Amino acid sequence: VGITRPCTKHNYLVKRTEDLARVLKEAFHIARSGRPGPVLVDLPKDVSQGKAKYKPLPKPRMPSYNPTYEPNMKQLRRAVDLIKKAERPVIFSGGGVILSGASKELTAFAKKLDAPVTASLMGLGSFPGTDPLWLGMLGMHGTYRANMAIGACDLLIGIGVRFDDRVTGKVDTFAPNAKIVHIDIDPTSISKNIPVTVPVVGDCTMALKGLSRLLREEKVKISKKSRKPWFDQIERWKSTQPLRYEQGDVIKPQYVIEKLYELTKGKAIITTEVGQNQMWAAQYYHFDRPNCFITSGGLGCMGFGLPAAIGAQMACPDKLVVDVAGDGSIQMNIQELATAVQYRLPVKVVILNNR
Template sequence: MEKKRGADIVVDVLLHEGVDTIFGLPGGAIMEVYDALFDAPFKNVLTRHEQAACHMADGYARATGKVGVVIATSGPGATNLVTGLATAYMDSIPLVAITGQVPRHYIGTDAFQEADVIGITRPITKHNFLVTDIKDLPLILRQAFYIARTGRPGPVLVDIPKDITQQVSEYYIPSDEEVKESLPGYNPHVEGNPVQIKKAAELIRKATRPVLYVGGGAILADAAEEVTKLARLTKIPVTTTNMGKGAFPETDPLSLHMLGMHGTYYANMAVYHSDLLIAVGARFDDRVTGKISEFAPEAKIIHIDIDPASISKTITVDVPIVGDVKNVLQKLIKELEEKPVEWVAARENWLKQIQEWKEKHPLSYRKSDKIIKPQYVIEEIYNITNGDAIISAGVGQHQMWAAMFYKYSYPRQFLNSGGLGTMGFGFPAAVGAKIGRPDKTVFAIEGDGSFIMNVQDLATAVQYRVPVKIAIINNGFLGMVRQWQQFFYDSRYASVCLSVQPDFVKLAESFGAVGLRATKPSEVKEVLAKAMEINDRPVLIDFVVDREENVLPMVPAGKSYREMILTPKQKGEAETMYLVG
C-alpha cells in the first residue's frame, strides 16, 4: 500500500470517482487539500462566495447528472454552504461537500474558525461524516459519493480536520463491493413490487380520465424515455411539476404543462376531474396540492417513488410502488403491452374535454407595444434559442414565467430551486451548468432582487470565461411578494420596493462582462441577438419590464384548484376567481 498525506488521499479518491470539476474557496483548515489540488487534473473553479460555489456544484449536477463537488474551509466557509446544501437536499440533488475542520485536539474548544458543521448540516444533508482517523478517509469519501448518487439522491458532507489532511498514512481505495458492504443499513429498494405493478396496470386499463403527474424523481432516474413511452402508449395526458419539466416534451399534444399554484388551467382541471392519477417521482408538495381535501377528489392514486417516506406522507394513495422510477416504469409498460386495450377509444372523450379546456384558457397575457411584458421576454428567449437552451431560474415571478413560457423538451433543461425556493440560485447554478455542459446555450433568468444576492460571482464567470447569458427581469420589486401583497394584503407594499439598484449594465461592465439593456418591446429581439453572438464571456441583459405584471393563473395558498385566479387584477378592480364544479 502507498503512503500519502490525507490531502493527497482526498485527491486520489476524487479522481477514482471520475470527478472533473470542483467548485470552492480555500482557507486555513482546507489549505492542504488545495495544495494537493494544485497539481491535480481538475477544473478547479475559485468562486467568490461559498454559497455560490454550492449552487454552481448543484447546477453542474442538475445539468449533467453527475455528482457535484464543492469544497470549503472551516467555520464561516462551511456555514456559508448551508443554504446551498438545503437547496440541494430539498430537490434531491447529488452533491459531495468537503469541508475543512480545526485539528482534532482543538474540536470543542471554540478554536479560531471552529463550527459544529456536522450538527449544523445534519437536517439538510442526506448524510454527513466527521473523519476522526486517517485510515477511514478513503472509505468515507467513497461512501459519500455512493450515498449521494444512489436511492433518492442528495447532498453528503465530509468534514475533515486539518491534522488529518496533514498526516501521512498507508492507504488503498476500497472497491465498490467493499463500499456497499460497509453500509449494511443502507439498501435502497429499486425493483418495485410486481403485485403492485400489476394492480397499477389494471387501474390504467380501466381508467377513463387518467393523468400522469410527473416530478423531479423522473429526471433524477433518467426515466424521461419511459415516461414518454407510457404516455404515448396509453394516451394519457401528462402534467409535470417545476422539477419534472423536460421529463415529457411540452410540445407534445398530450402535454398539460405545469400543475399547481401557478399551473395551467387545463392541467389543474384535468387533475381535479381525473379518475386516476399516476404520480411518478413526485412528492405531492403543497404548491401542487393546494387544499388537500379537494385534491383530485374523484381519483384513485398510484404513486411510484424510490423513497418510501414520500409515499402517503401528505396524500393517501391507493397503489404505492416503492422503487426506482425507471425500473418500475419499464415493468409497468411491459405489463400494459402484454394485455393492451383500445387506448384511443378509452380516452377519446377525456382528450376532447382537455382540448376544450386548452382552447378556453390557454396560457396568455396582455401584450403591449409600449412596455416590456416579462412573458414576452421568455417567449423571445425560447424563439432565439430554438427551444434548445438550458434555462436556470432564480426564485420569484421570473421563475414562474420561465416555467410557463419556455417549452421544455428534454430532461435537465430547466434548473430551479423547487423545494427551498432559494433566491440567488439561478445565476451561479447557470455557471455550473455551462461548465458542465459547454455544448449548450445556458440562460440564467433572474429577477433584480434574486440576481443581486450572488452578484459577486460574476467575477468567477468572467475569470473562467463562462459565456452564460443572464436575463434580468427588472421590475424594481421583490415581485412575487408584491403580487401576494396586492392580492391578499390590500396592496400594502411593505418592504418590497427596490428603490435603490445598481446600473446593471455598468455593473456587468465593471466585472469585465458585457452589459445590455432593453426598455421597449422593440428592443428585446435586438439585444437577445447581440447576446447570442458573444461566446467568450458572460452577457447580462437588463430587461426593464412592467412593474406590476402578475403571474397567472394562480391558486391561492390553501385553496382548491376550483378557486384559480385567471383574470389579471387591475387597479381598482377585483380579480376574477373561477369556481369550477
C-alpha cells in the first residue's frame, strides 16, 4: 500500500472479507469522481479466500472526500472582468473538458467570446478541429500558430488542463504577457506548474455554464471588428508556417493520416500507440467531437493502441475504429488480434513503419 501512494488517488488494505463490498463501492466512487485516478484495493490472502454475504449498498458517504463541483461565483466574476478587458484572448482546452462532457459548452463559450481555441493532446476533440476558431494542438508537437498565439495573448483561459511540460516548455517564457484563468476540478493542479491570475476550482461544465450566464447577465458583447487585428495576426502565422510536408516516392506518415481522415470522412474513432504515430495522428487527423481520439497521453505506453481499439469497438459496435500504430508498438500486444477475431470485432490497424 505504501509504495503505491505517490501514484494512486487513494488506496485500501482490506482486513475483513465482510468489508470488501463497501471498500470496492468506495474505491470506484473515488476513482471516477472529481479528477479520475487509480485506486488500489489490496486483498490479503485470508480476505480473498474468505466468505461473506453481499448486501446492496447505497451511494458512499465520505465526509473526508468531497470534490468541489460548483465553482465559486466570486472567482467567475473576476474571470468575466478579465474577459471584458481582453483584446487577444486564447482558450486552452484539456482532457478535463472531455471528462466533464463540456464540449458543447466550450464551443458555445468560444463563439460568444470570438476567441481562438487550442488544446492539449488529451483535449483533442473537445472543440471541433475544422472550426475557423481552431488553432491546432499546443506545445512541442503543436502548430506554429497555436504556440505563437500563446506567446502574444493577453488573456489565457485554461479549462481542464494541467499545463504540463510538453505544453509549457520553459515556464518563465510561457504566455509572458497574459493574465491566466485556470478552471479545474482538482485544486492541486491549479498554480502547480504555472502561476495563475484567477483560479477557479470546479467542474468544467458548471464553470463554463456559469461564465456564459454571467456574460449574458452583464450583456457583454464582443465585436468582430475589435478581434480583427488579432485574427489577422493568427492568419499570418498560419500562412507563413503551416503544417506541411513534401510527398516524394516514399509514402510519408503525414500523407497516410491525411488519407485516413479523407477515407473515414473524419468519423472514425482513432486510437494510437506512442511515439511518432501518436503525434502524426494528433496533427493530421481533425477531431470534430469528443471521445474519438483515444491515446495514452504522455505515459509512453507502447502496445496501448490495439487493446484500446478493441475496447472502443466493444463499446461502439456500429462505429469504425482504427488503431494508428508503429512497427514496434504493434508487436507489444499483437496477440490481441486473436481477441478481436474471437469476439468478431472489425478493428482496423494502420501500421506506420519508419524503419
